[in-house]
Amino acid sequence: MNHSLSSSADLSALCLIESYATVSAHFSEIDALAREKHSHGCHSLPPRFLRHADEQTVIGMHSIIQAMAADTQDSRDIRNDAVIAATCLGGQPSAARTMIGLRDKGPVAVRPHIVPQCSLHSVASTASVGFGMHGPNFGVGGGPHAPAEGFLLALTLAPMLAKTSPSSRIWLVCTGWDQQPCLDAAGILTNDPICRGMTFVLKPEMTPLDTTHPHIQVSSVKNISSLHTLPAHGRLKELCEQFEKGNCTTITMTDTCAIEISALSSKQLSSRSNKSILQKEAA
């Protein structure tokens, strides 16, 4: 048996960045954020939709609303859009409380919501159900590499989506903690970490004509032109900082493969984030 395999060209799909938004909030603020009305234009979540949602899901949904507000294609139909959610260590506080309940009161104390609300898939499915997006929805990552893997899978999905539903877009939602929550033995939080959410609205472009428009693409490590290169396991906070400085950013995935994210336009950056939350954070 001959075991040699051939190499071939890299994934060369490209996605235009049509909108970008980030949101961050302290853990202590997320409960109130979950109760806020989440709507933009004709898109709104049903009342109390996020009452059982994990903290990262709440932040992720809030960043989607912000990205809708910043969208240059505001009136576009999103019914066939896809959602990819890249979360890092989601569901930890709920998991801790569930396990304490299991230990102290037995299986009857395990809330069924832990299944749909605290898995890697939670943010994507909540966005799909909440906003009526019928394209593929799935979670990606789970660990420190989550945002990088999210970009890679958005570029993986792009050619498939372009083939089956050419006008559809991909909502890439990345969430994570700046520092992971710490809980005591009773499940009470002992710190108040910041949870961060970032949404990119991406339009698959199979025949790129205008690469001056902000976009993401897979490239060979040999061809990296960006000065701002981050490892695949970098924190979401560092990634957001690069984008918000207007830098062209590269994430190295393997020894040979990288994701290039071109500099965002000033319009895209000016509409970032929920100001009140950012002000609280700054204070």
Add this chain to the structure above:
Amino acid sequence: MGLEQSSRIVITGVGASTPLGHSFSEIGDALQAGRSGIDWYDAGTFNRLQKHAAASVQEILLPTETDSLIHTEQFEKSSRIEQFMIGPAAHALADAGINPKVDSLEQKKRVGIIAGIGAEQLKDWECDFLDNGRDVFEASRQPSLVHRVAHMLGVNGPVTTVAAACASSGYALALGKTWLTNGLVDACVVGGCDVLSPTALAAFHNLRALSRRDDDPQKASRPFDRNRDGFVMGEGGVFFVLERQRAAEDRQCKIYGELAGIGMSSDASHMVTPCSDPVQASRAITEAIVDANLSPADVDYINAHAAGTPVGDAAEAGAIRNAFGTAATEIFVSSTKSMSGHLISAAAAFEALACLVAIERNMVPPTINLDDPDENCCLRHVPHQSISLPVHVAASNSFGFGGSNLCLVLKSAA
């Protein structure tokens, strides 16, 4: 686009550790015989008995062929969910004749991994908590399982975890096909794994999603039957190696079948309950058939998602009828979950394996316990016993919480 976009994507390696066996042939024998892998399972913790019908794996085997990839000592130190990935993934690579450690050094190919795992961290934290650990209280940013396993196996290409609830491992196959089609990798390990755990069993039980039959555990999983009352959880790991057909033929390795078509959609209806409107689920099926350049009548066998829940099975039957139209009356449909239980994140990969068995053996596995077919699930069922039938094309449905729909179309390589 990549240079070899038109190339077919084929399966050249299979590795599995499941309630029905640890090899392609062992699982094939169980499916053909209509043998159940379900028994009573005690998921109790803290001195509490928690008895469920479940499909557990007694011993996760380290295949001897993989000794060059993973040392036995390293395997034995790994957690249960890690073992469900390491063993089958290593075996699939060995089966395909690929050793990433050697081949990477020669820089001849790029091997990637996509693992479908729905709640890896939850399982890790629970395992640690039950062992008096504190990880769930102070979680660390350690690399996820797929990165740890990639390191052990010497995989040098991109790796990732995907989650779409019970369709997770099917999404892994679908996305792996795209990595190959577009030239990102030369071979891709794809599949999924999951473990039985007290929290998951309690949560699904409290959700009233599990069967509560307490007579005979092997009778508890009854897809499409009028007396079905929920699914039976299982555990296991199933991984494949995907390659471009041209490369596989050059290497003269065994080709189990072609991953010919994929279709994906979302119900966008409810976080838990399947949508009674079959439009989106049938859209995924139709897209997969179109992607495979086939028509509905070309499909010989449908491996249904049908887990045995009252709402889900009826909704799927409607989706199949909607997608296949008049052909639905002719195509044989079965649910292998009646024998294997529901492997959750690994279910779609297991059922893709069942389709490959059907293709190789020209046999349609049965839906056991289908004593009284529900009139709301009117399909061409295969109750109790497998049947012999030429199977060239098989479709496998997977539907998950959060409304994720997926269909894979597998074809014989001939």
